[in-house]
Amino acid sequence: MSQTIAQKIFACHAGKDKVEVDELVFAKLDMVLGTDVTVPLSVEVFRRMGAKEVFDPKKVVLVNDHFVPAKDLAAAGLSKTMREFAKEMGVFNYFEVGRSGICHVLLPDEGLVKPGDLIVGADSHTCTYGALGAFSTGIGSTDMAAAWAIGELWFRVPATIKVEVNGDLPEWVGGKDVALFIIGQLGVEGALYKTLEFTGNAISNLSMDGRFTLCNMAIEAGGKAGIVPPDKKTAEFMAQFPEIHYEPLLSDPDAEFIEEHVFDVSDLKLQVAKPYLPSNAVGVDEVKGIKVDQVVLGSCTNGRLSDYQMAADAMKGRSVHPDTRLIVIPSTRDVYLELLDSGLAEVFTEAGAVIGPPTCGPCIGGHMGILAENEVGLYTTNRNFVGRNGHPSSQVFLAGTAVAGATAVAGEIAHPDDI
Amino acid sequence: MEGTVFKYGDNVDTDVIIPARYCTSFHKEELAPHCLEDLDATFVNRVNKGDIIVGGRNFGCGSSRENAPLAILGAGVGAVVAESFARIFYRNSINVGLPIFECPEAVRAARESDRLRIDINKGEITNLTSGGSYTASPFPARIREIIDVGGFEEYVRRRLSEQQP
Numbered sequence: 001m002s003q004t005i006a007q008k009i010f011a012c013h014a015g016k017d018k019v020e021v022d023e024l025v026f027a028k029l030d031m032v033l034g035t036d037v038t039v040p041l042s043v044e045v046f047r048r049m050g051a052k053e054v055f056d057p058k059k060v061v062l063v064n065d066h067f068v069p070a071k072d073l074a075a076a077g078l079s080k081t082m083r084e085f086a087k088e089m090g091v092f093n094y095f096e097v098g099r100s101g102i103c104h105v106l107l108p109d110e111g112l113v114k115p116g117d118l119i120v121g122a123d124s125h126t127c128t129y130g131a132l133g134a135f136s137t138g139i140g141s142t143d144m145a146a147a148w149a150i151g152e153l154w155f156r157v158p159a160t161i162k163v164e165v166n167g168d169l170p171e172w173v174g175g176k177d178v179a180l181f182i183i184g185q186l187g188v189e190g191a192l193y194k195t196l197e198f199t200g201n202a203i204s205n206l207s208m209d210g211r212f213t214l215c216n217m218a219i220e221a222g223g224k225a226g227i228v229p230p231d232k233k234t235a236e237f238m239a240q241f242p243e244i245h246y247e248p249l250l251s252d253p254d255a256e257f258i259e260e261h262v263f264d265v266s267d268l269k270l271q272v273a274k275p276y277l278p279s280n281a282v283g284v285d286e287v288k289g290i291k292v293d294q295v296v297l298g299s300c301t302n303g304r305l306s307d308y309q310m311a312a313d314a315m316k317g318r319s320v321h322p323d324t325r326l327i328v329i330p331s332t333r334d335v336y337l338e339l340l341d342s343g344l345a346e347v348f349t350e351a352g353a354v355i356g357p358p359t360c361g362p363c364i365g366g367h368m369g370i371l372a373e374n375e376v377g378l379y380t381t382n383r384n385f386v387g388r389n390g391h392p393s394s395q396v397f398l399a400g401t402a403v404a405g406a407t408a409v410a411g412e413i414a415h416p417d418d419i
Numbered sequence: 420m421e422g423t424v425f426k427y428g429d430n431v432d433t434d435v436i437i438p439a440r441y442c443t444s445f446h447k448e449e450l451a452p453h454c455l456e457d458l459d460a461t462f463v464n465r466v467n468k469g470d471i472i473v474g475g476r477n478f479g480c481g482s483s484r485e486n487a488p489l490a491i492l493g494a495g496v497g498a499v500v501a502e503s504f505a506r507i508f509y510r511n512s513i514n515v516g517l518p519i520f521e522c523p524e525a526v527r528a529a530r531e532s533d534r535l536r537i538d539i540n541k542g543e544i545t546n547l548t549s550g551g552s553y554t555a556s557p558f559p560a561r562i563r564e565i566i567d568v569g570g571f572e573e574y575v576r577r578r579l580s581e582q583q584p
């Protein structure tokens with residue numbers, strides 16, 4: 001029987017030769033991720049389960065990212081719980097403030113995920129690691145506690161939707177635009193319970209940074225995972241970790257896909273998703289001129305050096321518009337250092353932006369830039385639900401970094417060519 | 420179980436079920452006063468124990484926060500009936516013991532303030548106001564087994580205690 005990548009990963013982690021779509025399996029986990037928001041509840045459940053130790057301290061990763069540096073007393077308590085738990089369990093991969101960053105950028109860069117892995121994380125954007133050909137998906141806190149305790153979880157083997165993307169991307173257009181476009185086409189529940197497998201020459205040509213952004217947003221179409229079949233670019237990325245051995249898995253040529261979509265992106269316009277759904281994607285021309293109070297650059301989508309570079313290029317040496325605030329959040333310590341080394345930190349600061357510490361911050365409306373009543377934001381983040389980024393009446397438009405840079409300068413939604 | 424319907428649309432997301440600004444707590448009593456605050460600020464004042472949320476498609480989409488089903492439970496809601504559920508919310512609801520039912524027919528027929536009766540074990544939903552009755556899609560057998568032992572937490576507890584005699 002021919003199988004998809006997703007089926008192959010589940011089969012080998014469930015100790016079987018093959019698995020059927022919709023089959024329920026218990027599968028062994030290669031990595032279990034938790035953050036300061038989701039870990040403390042898991043710790044409570046873990047103890048109630050009577051568990052004494054985690055299944056493998058090397059396969060647990062705990063990241064301070066959402067509300068850090070602690071935004072208030074309650075948040076300080078969350079991190080403290082996680083810190084103490086990490087010590088007690090001897091968790092190898094515990095990331096403290098200062099050495100930490102947004103989990104979904106941090107894990108691949110720390111060599112904690114590899115092609116063919118089965119990964120869960122108590123964070124919905126765990127699907128990011130599909131960019132490396134892993135199957136990774138979000139879970140809640142009780143599932144995470146169970147995963148720590150027994151090292152496996154139940155899964156319903158998902159059907160796969162194949163999304164073939166062809167064509168050369170136009171200037172300024174990147175992974176985020178492809179993601180928003182696809183979500184716009186499929187809808188926010190178009191991939192519910194399913195895996196999205198991205199193929200086609202536009203994906204082969206897409207940088208690893210772009211692939212992370214694309215797979216990160218699979219969940220915004222309801223997807224259980226997004227996967228890019230491992231290829232030369234994947235191998236180049238993994239080459240930074242010569243000690244890691246892996247076997248890249250690919251879908252069989254005659255594997256069964258529940259749906260197949262073919263898109264051509266040769267003429268794709270820069271995309272913007274209007275409030276309040278990531279699927280409300282339109283070409284930037286349709287929303288040009290809308291006044292923007294705050295631009296946020298960063299998050300686990302578009303949080304890598306090439307993203308900040310693209311934004312700076314779009315700003316063309318100009319200052320942030322006097323009626324607009326630009327908040328730049330380097331996603332990890334390493335990315336922060338890259339911003340410093342490349343001179344981009346200076347470029348942004350001189351332009352009138354503020355650079356925050358690596359944190360989720362404004363992406364989740366936690367801290368570091370909450371929107372007031374009726375304010376409008378343009379964010380390179382991945383979600384624009386009602387109230388997510390501040391007051392329920394505030395509105396967020398989602399876009400890639402080229403539009404973000406241009407908008408920060410123009411004070412209204414703009415295309416870089418307008419600057 | 421019997422309760423009054425609070426009906427909402429498609430894509431009720433976890434950010435409106437319980438905004439992140441309250442997610443520094445994960446205790447249902449503390450979350451409850453803010454349940455659905457950004458979608459329907461009057462909800463928590465009107466809801467009575469055992470009432471039923473009826474949602475459209477993709478209910479619970481968005482983040483992995485288990486605080487969402489906990490907030491709903493804390494508010495006293497007896498069950499959620501929807502056309503479909505986002506997958507992490509679906510898992511989390513089973514794990515925290517919030518009864519959820521996938522039943523598009525019951526959703527389409529239900530109006531705000533109708534009275535519903537639900538037989539939780541059989542998944543039978545009766546609309547006492549309009550008289551219609553519907554059956555929700557059953558849980559797959561393996562999931563039913565987990566629910567039957569008292570939830571995933573209990574399932575793991577039993578597995579661990581078998582390993583450590």
Ligand code: SF4
Pocket residue numbers: 065066102103104123125299300301359360363364381382
């Ligand atoms: S940056 Fe935003 S989307 Fe990414 S993990 Fe943090 S809160 Fe979630």
